[in-house]
Amino acid sequence: MTWLFQRATTGLQYTPFEFDQSEDYSRDPYIQFINGRSPLMPADYIESAHQVKQTNGLLPDVFTVRTHHICNQRFRDLVESFEPGVHFFKGISMRRKSGEPLDAHYLWTVGRDVDCILTEGLSRYWEPRDDGKMRFSFFDLERDAHFKKPKEDPAVIRISRDAVAGLHLWTGGMLGFDSEVKMFMSDAFYAAWRDGKFSSLDFRSIVGEVDTSWTPEANMGLSIERWRDRESMIANCSHGESGKPWKS
Known part of the structure; x- marks a missing residue:
């Protein structure tokens, strides 16, 4: 979870x-x-x-x-x-x-960024940007999932289980960008947070993990070229002593 x-x-x-x-x-x-x-x-x-x-x-x-x-x-x-x-x-x-x-x-x-958000069946959350290109509104999806809207077909956030296996804190790649970066937390980390009586974070939604591999072709829609441009930039930007690209 x-x-x-x-x-x-x-x-x-x-x-x-x-x-x-x-x-x-x-x-x-x-x-x-x-x-x-x-x-x-x-x-x-x-x-x-x-x-x-x-x-x-x-x-x-x-x-x-x-x-x-x-x-x-x-x-x-x-x-x-x-x-x-x-x-x-x-x-x-x-x-x-x-x-x-x-x-x-x-x-x-949070120092790990992972493409994991699945967009199949969420066509209503794609919207045009000012430059005429399309973007995925994770803000609207997250809001609807949090408030369980719309009533007739409540929104659900789904991510690829394979993409996040073994991780505990991460951000959701390019699809997770909006007015701010939302963050994901494993159930094991959440249990430790709860049992240790830590405060304060705003826990929004439980996210469904699905046995589907994440691919840009299946999930990035008309934003795939912007995704490729960002991936190219990441590949050319190293971080830390390893000199390796920083994206997981």
């Missing part, structure tokens, strides 16, 4: 922090990621954050400042216990409103 999740935007009221560095959209790691130039990395220009409103109680293990994911050491340890060295953590200095420094915290991102 697989779970789809995203950052918990409702938690913003409990995590009133601001970065000490201004947002630099020219260095947005999301743009680099969707274009195939880099894995989905934490923002390299963010170094520290401060609390702007005093709160009571403990901070969540995972929370969001603007659009950036932040976690504590406990969550990092959980991730590393499942997939050591796969995902990205960048230390960030955080302090309370009083100036008191917090324990270790990290900007973090």
